[in-house]
Amino acid sequence: MEPVPVLVLAFTTAMVGLYARRHRLAERRAEEVFRESLEAGLSEPVSLHPVIDPSLCIGCGSCVEACPEGPHVLGLVGGRAQLVDPSHCIGHGACREACPMGALELVFGTKKRGVDIPLVRPNFETNVPGIFIAGELGGMGLIRNAIEQGKKAIDAIASLDGIGRGDRADVVIVGAGPAGFAATLAARQRGLRYVTVEQETLGGTVAHYPRGKIVMTAPVQLPLYGKLRFRETTKERLLELWHEAAQRAGIEIRTGERMEEIARDGDGFVVRTDKGSYRTRAVLLAIGRRGTPRKLGVPGEERTKVVYRLVDPAQYRGRRVLVVGGGDSALEAACSLxxxxxxxxxxxxxxxxxxxxxxxxxxxVEEYRDAGRLEVLFESNVVTIGERDVVLDRKGESITLPNDAVIVCAGGVLPTPLLRRLGVAVETKYGTP
Known part of the structure; x- marks a missing residue:
């Protein structure tokens, strides 16, 4: 055999062996991550997530590499792709786009945990003419997706009969997160008469993100501002950019104003807030899935020491604080305190x-707990809140803790009753698109 072919054969054999070894190591790591997730009780995804059809998956690993959240959310197990760290998946959808076989489908909820999703048409109008939903409330909470939905909803609203006529607004936009903010800019760009109300501050849910990296899978166009080209940024920089865009565009957002009711008014609606009411042709709900803070419903919750958001950890210095909740906001609040x-x-x-x-x-949290800096009580529920203590139930055992403040981070109550009163169809998804 000639020397050159021998060298080529040897090199090829070595490369194949190296690939096979790396593939086995990656599979073992994926199996280990999946086992750890199951043992920790973290087997349920928290958002939109992929399901993989094993009959179509060829095990190429394209989806694994495409995930913006890191290399161990998806993994190859038994030669097929699998969601190995479900709790870390936030529904970017890059995995589905990367699959050459169309083996991945994005779904809401699981067989064990249903998710209420309002039904909307491709133009983001609900089954109730004139009521539109965009962003996280409709199940798509990623910044880029929410921005695109807000813009497209305004495109549809601009084409409605009655727009630009009479003494009413063309659209009331409820919420100033990614979808609502983009919709406000788009409404201004199109010359629509709009009112935007936001119960908190510009940014909506984004304002409550932890400090650090925010990932966007692709650039996105912001009306009256231009293209956001970054793939990653920080919460602080993103909010700074939005304030800059708002000032440049000259838009008005009525912050600190909470929507309370929507009622029919001819071919339009009346939107009532805690500060006034607005007649409008259309309503765009871009309020996110936080909704109104969820209360515990226990005696003593009306005390002034109970709050539903941590603003300044320093004000609790030297005090005895109970944080209630198991999501990111609760864990971040506990560690900050x-x-x-x-x-x-x-x-x-x-x-x-x-x-x-x-x-x-x-x-x-584990590090802080192990270091004795905070106490964690799993399987516990608040029973009563006293002036100087709180009583919890933990698997039938009553626990009384000295207490100066309670911070409830138990998520939000979606406006499902309001939607149903309006006649908006809401479907509970159990692992379906």
């Missing part, structure tokens, strides 16, 4: 594991 000198922090969660929180937050 534990960083304050002299603060005693207890984190109460009704579940057996922090399945709804990001891994980095779970690791941080």
């Amino acid at each position: 534990a960083d304050e000198p002299g603060t005693t922090v207890t984190l109460s969660y009704r579940g057996t594991a922090f399945g709804r929180a990001k891994p980095k937050n779970r690791r941080r």
